[in-house]
Amino acid sequence: MSDIHPAAEFFKQCLKAGDSPEEATAKTIRVFGPEDARVARIEAKEEIRKIYIMRDPPILVDHELAEWYPGPSDDDRYWPALRRFLLEEKDWDDDSIRDLDRSSTQVVSRIAPPGKAEIKSRGLVVGYVQSGKTANFTAVIAKAADVNYRIFVVLSGLTNSLRNQTQERLDRELVGLSPGNWLTLTDARSDFGGAIPMRPDAVFSRAGSNRVLAVLKKNGTRLRRFVKWLEGSHPDIRRNSAILVIDDEADQASINTSKNDAERSKINALIVRLLREMPKAAYVGYTATPFANVLNEPPGPESLYPSHFITTLPPSSTYFGPEKLFGRERLRGEEEDSDVDGLDMIRDISDQEEQAMREAVLTGECVVAEALDQALRFFLMATAARLARHGEFKFSTMLVHTTQRVHAHYLMQSALKKHAEGFETRLAQNESELHDELKLQWNSECARVNPQEAGCAYPSVSFDQLAPFLHDVVKQTKFVVDNYISPARLDFSVPGKSVVVIGGNTLSRGLTVEGLVTSYFLRSSTAYDTLLQMGRWFGFRKGYEDLPRIWMTGELKVYFLDLGTIETEFRAEL
DSSP states (O other), rough: OOOOOOOHHHHHHHHHHOOHHHHHHHHHHHOOOOHHHHHHHHHHHHHHHHHHHHSSSSSEGGGOOSSOOOOOOOOHHHHHHHHHHHHTTSSSHHHHHHHHHHHHHHHHHHHOOHHHHHHHBEEEEEEOOTSSSHHHHHHHHHHHHHTTTEEEEEEOSSSSHHHHHHHHHIIIIITTTTTTTTEEEESSSOOSSOOOOOHHHHHHHTTTEEEEEEESOOHHHHHHHHHHHTSSSSSHHHHHHOEEEEEETTTTTOOOSSSOOTOHHHHHHHHHHHHHHHHHHEEEESSSOHHHHHHHHHTTOOOOOOOOEEOOOOOOOTEEEEEHHOOOOOTTTTOOTTTOOOOOOOEEEEEHHHHHHHHHHHHTTTHHHHHHHHHHHHHHHHHHHHHHHHHHOOOEEEEEEEEHHHHHHHHHHHHHHHHHHHHHHHHTOOOOHHHHHHHHHHHHHHHHHOOTTOOOOOOOOOHHHHHHHHHHHHHEEEEEESTTTTTTTTOOSSSEEEEEEEEGGSSSSOOTTTTEEEEOOOOOOOOHHHHHHHHOOOOOTTTTTOOOOOEEEEEHHHHHHHHHHHHHHHHHHH
């Protein structure tokens, strides 16, 4: 049993039911009397305060919202189910679970108790590209659902691929873990555009015991349709329904970019309208590139500016970010011996190859040039090495990103497939020249990246160890185009796949490319936030931390070095 005063335990349970501290105090007075209620509030506040000792993640906060959420408990429904899933099904370690628990608790504590008569909280969570932002907002939704937030709207990027991927993940990690307790207004196949399952009053009235989830693409038609659906509900029902809006990739489309002070940009105006229609609406944006969110416009009642809190998610030690891959400049005041060098995983695409590849896009004569051939060979060997090391892999992926032109993606797919077929034939014939070339390349790569320095717990795999698996890997590798016109999209629902994916914009933001080993990247940008989001190679590489490689131009490499420096400076100042 806990040593906490019974009145304090009652007070905490009121908070867990969604009451504000004032409401919890009033209820405690009625049950225990004013003196015990005063002691209860002091004790409960002190216990809750321990959660918010400002370690990781650092936070800027309006303290009027602080100290209402007592944290999760074992008898909750949604967070314990998610925690078990991450431990047992996704093999998260205890430290990662602890970090997620702490950071998501911080966020929930800042969005205001759902029992308040009015909620207008606005917050921003700053993560890293491919660093676990989705895991964090999934945990936030689970914990908010446990304390009686009832309606959850996730705004998920601009592409069907990203929206569908987010929907599938939330269906698996929230809805599927508590069957019968969720009403879903969207599914993995359709956004809020088909037949609406029921009227909003019927949905909200059922949300007393259930929770409601909608995952929407940031598309004007979809958002307008959803807002009109909300507006069709009775005002009294809306007034009693606490809604949490999660804005994934909050720097994209959500920002007010209108130069006319009297008129907001379309998506921003629709999000503001959605929040205005719900008297108890909390909004939390998630982004890895917060420049526009923080610098775009001042706080105000018609603004998405994070006026109540900004929090940064600390990167895991196992995360591959710009600094780890590309290094950065030493910041002012840093010790001379501080490590700012990146891992030796970046390989050059020559100016001549870059020019030839760009001309091939225009002429329609795509070829597999020297660096692309080297990248493909390394990917196939690295995939074979993962088989030799572990006996299996869930996914092994290579990303080829050369142009936005969709017709060129299919030409590149054809060229790569033909090239791989020739490679497979030579392997089957046991060509000694090819064997020597591959062994030389593999040994050279292994000498440049030490597994232990990359954070890998496994020793290097020799060429002789991977060679028996190589032919089967080549035979099983698929070449897939993913762009806005491709009928078949990336599918990570069935494990055990080796895939080379060729694409453009659909691969350059938000979408998680599972098991990414090798990238061949030509596309450029002058905007740092756009460039950072293109880096699908950032993320976690558990069990093959020594194997990722990126082929890019020298100019791009310098851009990413600068980006690592700017990002570190910005987060330190934030």
